[in-house]
Amino acid sequence: MKGHKDNREFIAALEKTGDAVRIRQEVDWDMEAGAIVRRVCETKAPAPVMEKIKDYPGFRFMGAPLASYRRLAVSLGMDPRTRLPQIAEEYLKRTNSAPIAPVLVKKKDAPVKQNILLGDDADLCKLPAPLVHEGDGGRYIGTWHAVITKDPETESVNWGMYRQMMFDSKTMSGAVFPFSDLGKIFYEKYAPRGVAMPFATVIGPPPLAAVAACAPSPIPEPELTGMLMGEPIELVKCETCDLEVPAHAEIVIEGVILPDVRVEEGPFGEYTGYRTSPRENRITFYVKAITYRNDPIMTISNMGVPTDEGQLLRSFSLGLELDKLLRSQGIPITGVYMPPDSTHHVMIVGVKPRYSGIAQQIGQLAFGSKLGPWFHMVIVVDDTIDIYNWNEVFHALCTRCHPANDIHIHKNSVGTALNPYASAHERRYSMGSKVVFDCLWPPDWDPVNEVPTLVSFRTVYPKEIQEKVLANWSAYGFPAET
Ligand SMILES: Cc1cc2nc3c(=O)[nH]c(=O)nc-3n(C[C@H](O)[C@H](O)[C@H](O)COP(=O)(O)O)c2cc1C
Ligand SMILES: [Mn+2]
Structure with a gap:
């Protein structure tokens, strides 16, 4: 090509x-x-x-x-x-x-x-x-x-x-x-x-x-x-x-x-x-x-509310550069996705959690890298979540992120002069704050007895029933899914 x-x-x-x-x-x-x-x-x-x-x-x-x-x-x-x-x-x-x-x-x-x-x-x-x-x-x-x-x-x-x-x-x-x-x-x-x-x-x-x-x-x-x-x-x-x-x-x-x-x-x-x-x-x-x-x-390019090409491309390449960086450090990630609608402010990282503190480690590497000034939120989810599916990510954020224990704020970080949330003084001196939303289950919870069971089509029905329902979907009278 x-x-x-x-x-x-x-x-x-x-x-x-x-x-x-x-x-x-x-x-x-x-x-x-x-x-x-x-x-x-x-x-x-x-x-x-x-x-x-x-x-x-x-x-x-x-x-x-x-x-x-x-x-x-x-x-x-x-x-x-x-x-x-x-x-x-x-x-x-x-x-x-x-x-x-x-x-x-x-x-x-x-x-x-x-x-x-x-x-x-x-x-x-x-x-x-x-x-x-x-x-x-x-x-x-x-x-x-x-x-x-x-x-x-x-x-x-x-x-x-x-x-x-x-x-x-x-x-x-x-x-x-x-x-x-x-x-x-x-x-x-x-x-x-x-x-x-x-x-x-x-x-x-x-x-x-x-x-x-x-x-x-x-x-x-x-x-x-x-x-x-x-x-x-x-x-x-x-x-x-x-x-x-x-x-x-x-x-x-x-x-x-x-x-x-x-x-x-x-x-x-x-x-x-x-x-x-x-x-x-x-x-x-x-x-x-x-x-x-x-x-x-x-x-x-006409920058403004989404989606302009700067938002789309910078989200795309910032996400993929972070993917390379985290893999180069041996972090067991499954992928990184930055939604353009976040105006390249939110990084979603999928990970196979193997030890405690992994979400913080990801946040520290992300914010501490050359990429760091450009975004201020990192959402870390496990490998059961499709990082490209905002509904799933949002559901994880709303249900797995403990408001007192799992939101980690990083003050006095480097930001950009364009951050709408920052005060005029903070903007003038590129002062930023960052936040990690840890949506992983606590590592000390027993996966069978303590981690709640996700109630979804994919997780609570036997494979045969799922297959039967999917095979019959249009026969039941539903329109084809896109
Ligand atoms: C449309 C558009 C306008 C930009 N304007 C600026 C700008 O005025 N100042 C700036 O420092 N970065 C700006 N950026 C971001 C830089 O292009 C971006 O950081 C790029 O990766 C350059 O990186 P480098 O400085 O690491 O080479 C803009 C990006 C886009 C897509
Ligand atoms: Mn350059």
């Missing part, structure tokens, strides 16, 4: 499966496009491709590119009907395989070099940055993109999604968290030395490059993209700096992050489903060049 080399191939594949729609009438960048994408997310509709943008002839939009598991499956070259556990299995298989390094192509072979704007011509007003939501502090250029940077000492490359607002025609600003890869390199290795940090923002990256850019994986994102695609991603050199960008991207903005300037950014409708963080002075990106394909397609 090969990944799509660009968004255009991906859109064609989505159209075939009924997972994209083309909007041919003119759409306004000033909130109309945003409102369409928002409604798509809330109604789980196909991804909209908007062919005609007011004031910007030649430009197009694609919204909500990966806001459903069907679209994620298509991006991985799988049948859109593939069930989530099978998509997860495939993702684990690919991301556990050998790294696939990118290849460099010549500029003449890179569609993203079809149009090159340098110097004063590199003007952000030439791009149809949407006003995504009413109340946003400005038009956002980077909502579904990758910001490419390099560590000046190790030369290791990072691709990450960090939102970017157009501040003026030459400047963008953004909220880069200090614990993110970009934040760590900028705040440790550029800002204190007063050195400008080259960056390249890739808008409309190939779909699996976007998946890699928002995944919390320790594997460098160019290699991770290759592993997900099953072949190397093609890169091309930037015009103004020593960075490389996907050759089949739609739009690239090159420039430098200024070490000593901060300009206002926000507020913005966020992935938690709220507008939480205030307008503040934030990291400042100065633009030196813009390159783009003919008829470029700008990608838009």
Whole structure:
């Protein structure tokens, strides 16, 4: 299975499966496009491709590119009907395989070099940055993109999604968290030395490059993209700096992050489903060049109440990275699932309990890892519960978690500045609190005499009766189950 080399191939594949729609009438960048994408997310509709943008002839939009598991499956070259556990299995298989390094192509072979704007011509007003939501502090250029940077000492490359607002025609600003890869390199290795940090923002990256850019994986994102695609991603050199960008991207903005300037950014409708963080002075990106394909397609994510692609993909990859981490530590887990509706705040972990304290051990590893800032609830259930079935998990939470003994609160943890539950002071300093819900039966209870018997079709009827009832289900007159 090969990944799509660009968004255009991906859109064609989505159209075939009924997972994209083309909007041919003119759409306004000033909130109309945003409102369409928002409604798509809330109604789980196909991804909209908007062919005609007011004031910007030649430009197009694609919204909500990966806001459903069907679209994620298509991006991985799988049948859109593939069930989530099978998509997860495939993702684990690919991301556990050998790294696939990118290849460099010549500029003449890179569609993203079809149009090159340098110097004063590199003007952000030439791009149809949407006003995504009413109340946003400005038009956002980077909502579904990758910001490419390099560590000046190790030369290791990072691709990450960090939102970017157009501040003026030459400047963008953004909220880069200090614990993110970009934040760590900028705040440790550029800002204190007063050195400008080259960056390249890739808008409309190939779909699996976007998946890699928002995944919390320790594997460098160019290699991770290759592993997900099953072949190397093609890169091309930037015009103004020593960075490389996907050759089949739609739009690239090159420039430098200024070490000593901060300009206002926000507020913005966020992935938690709220507008939480205030307008503040934030990291400042100065633009030196813009390159783009003919008829470029700008990608838009509209964050808000579920389900947007950030919630879906970050839940997906955060869950699977935690799965790998817990297994690497020998914890007898059966799986990890993070529901996107939790806005990636709730981790459900299935475990074969073998000793006491296992739920706390899982919580401590989860919250103490690089993944920890992003979520604050861990629910631990045993292997009789289907972690993908919220009804079962909720039932376990409501019946097995002792309110006084099984809820473990971890104070003074690292959080994000966007947590709606946190006070303004806590948000400013990324202060978080965490909680583990231990839904395992106490290890000292006798499984036969003390653990209550679950009263369900599967657990309290003899196998023959179950089989007879299932075999006769439609004969009894019930409609077929889906
Ligand atoms: C649409 C979207 C917007 C995001 N915006 C930001 C942001 O503004 N700042 C930030 O630090 N992380 C943001 N994130 C989260 C990062 O993309 C995420 O942590 C990613 O894994 C980058 O990881 P890294 O910093 O470990 O490379 C966003 C994620 C998505 C999906
Ligand atoms: Mn990274």
